[in-house]
Structures are given as structure tokens and as C-alpha cells.
Amino acid sequence: MDDTTVADADETTTALTDDLLDDELLVEEISIDGMCGVY
Amino acid sequence: MSATKSHLVEQLKTGLDAPICLTWELTYACNLECVHCLSSSGRRDPRELTTDEAKAVLDELHDLQVFYINIGGGEPMIRRDFFELLEYSISRGIGVKFSTNGAFIDADKARRLAAMDYLDIQISLDGTDAVTNDAVRGEGSYDTAIRAMNHLRDAGFGEFKISVVVTRHNVDQLDEFKALADSFGAQLRVTRLRPSGRGADSWHDLHPTNAQQRQIYEWLLAHGDNVLTGDSFFHLNALGEEPLPGLNMCGAGRVVCLIDPIGDVYACPFVIHDEFKAGSVRDAGGFAHVWKHSELFAELREPQSAGACASCGSYDACQGGCMAAKFFVGIPLDGPDPECVGGHGEAAMLAASAIDRPRPMMDHSKPVRVATPERVPVTIGRR
Amino acid sequence: MRRLLTPTPVSLLDHHLELDQQVALRPEPFGALAYHYGNRKLIFLKHPDVVRVVQALADHDTLADTLRACDIDPARWPSFERALASLTESEMLHERHEVAPR
Numbered sequence: 001m002d003d004t005t006v007a008d009a010d011e012t013t014t015a016l017t018d019d020l021l022d023d024e025l026l027v028e029e030i031s032i033d034g035m036c037g038v039y
Numbered sequence: 040m041s042a043t044k045s046h047l048v049e050q051l052k053t054g055l056d057a058p059i060c061l062t063w064e065l066t067y068a069c070n071l072e073c074v075h076c077l078s079s080s081g082r083r084d085p086r087e088l089t090t091d092e093a094k095a096v097l098d099e100l101h102d103l104q105v106f107y108i109n110i111g112g113g114e115p116m117i118r119r120d121f122f123e124l125l126e127y128s129i130s131r132g133i134g135v136k137f138s139t140n141g142a143f144i145d146a147d148k149a150r151r152l153a154a155m156d157y158l159d160i161q162i163s164l165d166g167t168d169a170v171t172n173d174a175v176r177g178e179g180s181y182d183t184a185i186r187a188m189n190h191l192r193d194a195g196f197g198e199f200k201i202s203v204v205v206t207r208h209n210v211d212q213l214d215e216f217k218a219l220a221d222s223f224g225a226q227l228r229v230t231r232l233r234p235s236g237r238g239a240d241s242w243h244d245l246h247p248t249n250a251q252q253r254q255i256y257e258w259l260l261a262h263g264d265n266v267l268t269g270d271s272f273f274h275l276n277a278l279g280e281e282p283l284p285g286l287n288m289c290g291a292g293r294v295v296c297l298i299d300p301i302g303d304v305y306a307c308p309f310v311i312h313d314e315f316k317a318g319s320v321r322d323a324g325g326f327a328h329v330w331k332h333s334e335l336f337a338e339l340r341e342p343q344s345a346g347a348c349a350s351c352g353s354y355d356a357c358q359g360g361c362m363a364a365k366f367f368v369g370i371p372l373d374g375p376d377p378e379c380v381g382g383h384g385e386a387a388m389l390a391a392s393a394i395d396r397p398r399p400m401m402d403h404s405k406p407v408r409v410a411t412p413e414r415v416p417v418t419i420g421r422r
Numbered sequence: 423m424r425r426l427l428t429p430t431p432v433s434l435l436d437h438h439l440e441l442d443q444q445v446a447l448r449p450e451p452f453g454a455l456a457y458h459y460g461n462r463k464l465i466f467l468k469h470p471d472v473v474r475v476v477q478a479l480a481d482h483d484t485l486a487d488t489l490r491a492c493d494i495d496p497a498r499w500p501s502f503e504r505a506l507a508s509l510t511e512s513e514m515l516h517e518r519h520e521v522a523p524r
Binding site: 025026027028029030031 | 465501508
């Protein structure tokens with residue numbers, strides 16, 4: 001990761017996805033019930 | 040929370056192009072008058088969406104690729120077109136879960152439901168005995184629910200859900216609820232009571248005490264493996280090191296929302312109030328336009344201010360709690376949750392003026408009939 | 423790649439995978455949502471490259487072929503293998519019956 005300030009949304013997305021690649025978790029299951037705001 | 044999970048949550052908080060799922064209250068009509076009803080249901084609203092209007096909404100949801108809908112009300116099975124809408128939804132590739140008090144599930148209906156695919160059923164129950172349950176849901180409602188469950192089991196429906204609103208009076212029955220669900224091969228769901236709808240009046244008597252909140256948290260950690268919560272207890276995460284399973288985020292207006300019986304779109308079913316109304320499916324552009332362009336939803340999809348909670352070390356865990364809970368007790372949205380486990384909610388509630396407290400705006404409660412000594416029936420509105 | 427002296431089980435890379443018919447794949451800005459109508463599981467595909475690979479499975483023989491065709495850097499193949507194994511476990515993906523690419 002470089003040290004430059006993240007200036008715009010595109011760079012932020014790239015930064016996040018770079019983090020994801022490092023983290024190597026490309027899929028994630030969420031509970032179909034796991035969202036507050038529905039019955 | 041893992042780094043990847045917080046990334047995911049941050050992305051979800053900015054909102055998706057379409058809901059993942061949503062709640063759709065089909066009618067304000069209901070055969071019951073539960074004291075905590077979030078939608079203040081009882082009487083049908085004459086402005087209810089027609090069958091054709093409802094199908095048009097389903098067509099839109101199909102185009103948006105909404106995966107499934109949670110149907111409720113009132114009592115959704117009261118609608119004459121209930122099965123027609125169910126079948127239409129499924130035919131359009133939208134799965135259905137519906138929430139019911141069970142009054143209209145007889146052996147015949149149970150068989151009909153069992154024959155349907157991509158359908159889930161949730162039976163509401165608030166006590167493991169008639170005394171506890173009926174005090175909240177009305178006389179005979181416990182028997183009604185159990186009878187419906189028996190019919191579903193006899194018809195071979197498969198796994199249905201039993202949905203419980205946790206109150207001061209049923210907190211000690213959590214083990215029994217689990218056993219009841221197990222006995223039916225059903226899945227238990229426990230959810231948080233909010234001061235919404237008629238719940239605004241009963242909340243102070245019904246909501247769990249601080250000690251009981253800890254009881255709920257610890258029970259969920261110890262026994263909640265197969266228990267659903269609708270992610271409604273994330274405000275309790277501040278109680279300990281171990282967070283409850285779930286995304287621990289408010290999805291209202293971001294990944295979920297409510298469509299009410301007259302087609303109004305709200306952030307979630309617990310905030311049926313003008314303050315949280317995003318638009319109407321009857322407006323030009325329909326539901327899709329509301330989801331994508333509503334000012335309210337745009338605001339909710341912005342980063343939220345921690346406000347008064349910014350200096351609290353627990354904010355990351357509890358996210359400031361539930362906006363519906365705050366709103367209806369008169370606490371500002373960037374203030375503490377009324378049930379803040381750190382105790383900050385109590386002071387905030389005292390500061391909230393009774394005059395400023397929002398009143399539920401859509402009240403479809405049935406009028407209370409009182410016979411005077413002269414035996415002249417007088418109709419009094421519930422509020 | 424290291425050569426192992428002992429025989430290894432067939433890696434997922436050599437499998438012929440396809441997306442289950444009951445799965446809806448909905449593109450999102452960050453990747454995609456995958457929803458299985460049968461088992462009701464919901465999975466986030468958190469990177470557009472994973473989405474591309476899943477969508478390309480039908481056009482290639484093995485997973486390895488698909489990854490190659492999608493220009494995925496071999497250094498990333500282990501994490502893609504893990505991701506697709508996870509999708510297979512959730513029944514979102516399964517083994518194709520026909521082996522030849524379409």
C-alpha cells in the first residue's frame with residue numbers, strides 16, 4: 001500500500017480491493033436473516 | 040470484527056442498487072390486537088393497494104432482482120388475494136416468507152402451503168404458555184398459533200419459523216421456546232421489541248430490564264447457534280468481548296425497507312412515520328425510483344454521525360443502537376439507544392420532552408367500545 | 423509450483439464447475455450477490471474478478487483454464503480456489519456433467 005492520500009472514490013475502492021486481495025477472502029456468506037430492519 | 044467483514048459492512052452501509060429483501064405489509068387489517076403491534080394494525084385501510092397494483096410492484100421487484108420478500112401486516116392471510124399474490128411472487132422468481140398469527144392456517148391451507156416451493160412461514164408467538172402469550176397477543180392467540188403449527192407439521196410443510204418478540208415477561212422462557220421449536224422441527228427466531236406502533240404505549244412496561252438484556256445476550260451466546268435474531272440485538276454487543284453473530288448493522292434504507300399496505304415506502308417496518316417515509320410506489324417511477332432516488336434513503340446511505348456516542352468506547356460494537364427505538368422515545372438519532380447497555384439511554388429519555396415525542400402516524404387500531412351505565416355503546420379511538 | 427513427492431488429491435483447479443441453476447447472480451458495484459433459491463444461502467462475491475471467473479466457468483474446461491482465460495495472476499490462484507471451494511460447499515457451484523467446453 002502506498003502512502004499517498006486517498007483523494008477520490010475510485011482510489012478508495014482500489015485500496016479496499018487491494019486489502020481484500022491481501023486478506024484473500026473473496027467470498028462471504030451472510031445469514032439471510034442477518035439484516036436488521038425486516039420482519 | 041474481522042477486517043474483511045467491516046469492509047463488507049461499510050459497503051452495505053452505502054446502500055445497494057436494489058434491496059436484498061424487503062418487508063411488505065399487505066394489509067392493516069388484523070384479527071388480533073397485540074399490545075405491541077409495530078404497525079398499529081386492526082382495521083383495513085380503504086386505500087390498500089389493489090391486486091393489480093401489488094402485482095405491478097412484484098414485477099418491479101423482479102426487474103430489480105430482489106431475491107425474496109417478507110410479507111406481513113396486520114394479518115396478511117386476511118387479504119382475499121393472498122394466495123394469488125404468493126403464487127405470482129414465486130412465479131416471478133421472488134421467494135416469500137410470510138409472518139402470520141396462524142388464525143387462517145387450517146388443515147387445508149396447510150396442505151396448500153406445503154405444496155408450494157420457495158416459501159417460508161413464520162408463526163408469531165410471545166409466550167410458551169397461554170397466560171404469558173395471550174397477555175400480549177389476546178385471548179385464544181396461543182391456542183391459535185399452536186394449532187397452526189400442528190397443521191403445518193401434519194401437512195409436511197417442513198421447517199417453519201417461530202418468531203418471538205422478547206419482553207420482560209418471556210425472557211425467562213427462552214429455553215422453553217427453543218424446546219418448543221425443536222419439538223416441531225421449527226427454527227426459533229427471537230427479535231427485539233421496539234417502541235413502534237402500539238409498542239410506543241406498552242414499551243415502558245414490556246421492554247427487558249438491564250439485567251434481562253444481559254440475560255438475552257448471554258443466552259444467545261450460549262444457546263443461539265441455530266436461533267435467528269434478525270440481527271436485532273446488536274445494541275447488546277457492548278456488553279462483552281464476543282459480538283453476536285450477524286452483520287450488526289442497521290439495514291434500513293440501505294439494503295432493506297418496508298412497503299406498507301397503501302404503497303408507502305418507509306426505511307423499515309419499525310419507523311412507520313412521516314420522518315422515515317421515502318415515497319410511494321404509486322408515485323411516478325414506482326418503487327424503483329423511490330429506492331434509488333429518495334432523499335431520505337440518500338441521507339441514510341451517508342456515513343452516520345456518532346454524535347453523543349462518539350466518545351464512548353463501545354460505539355464500534357453497538358453502532359449507537361436502533362434509530363426506531365431512539366425516535367419513538369424522543370431521543371435524537373445521534374444520541375444513545377434508550378436501552379444503551381452503558382446506561383446512557385436513561386438520562387437521554389429523561390431529557391426528552393413528552394411533548395416532543397413523536398406519535399405513530401398511521402393508526403389502524405380498532406376502536407375500543409365501552410358500554411356506559413345507560414348501555415349506550417361509545418366508540419373511543421385507541422389514541 | 424513445488425513438486426510434491428506424494429500423490430495429492432485432485433485439486434479444485436482440475437474440476438469442471440458450473441453455477442447451479444437455482445442461483446441468481448446479481449452484479450453490485452463491489453462484485454456481486456449470489457442467492458441460492460433452494461437452500462436460501464446468500465453469498466457476497468467481494469471482488470469483480472471473482473464474479474468474472476464464476477461467470478466464465480461455463481465457457482472453459484477446468485477451473486484452471488478459466489482462471490487463465492480471465493487473466494488471474496497465478497499468485498492469486500490459491501485464494502480463488504478457496505473462494506470457489508466455499509461456493510461449492512454452499513452448493514452454489516457443482517461439478518458439470520459434460521466435460522468438454524461448450
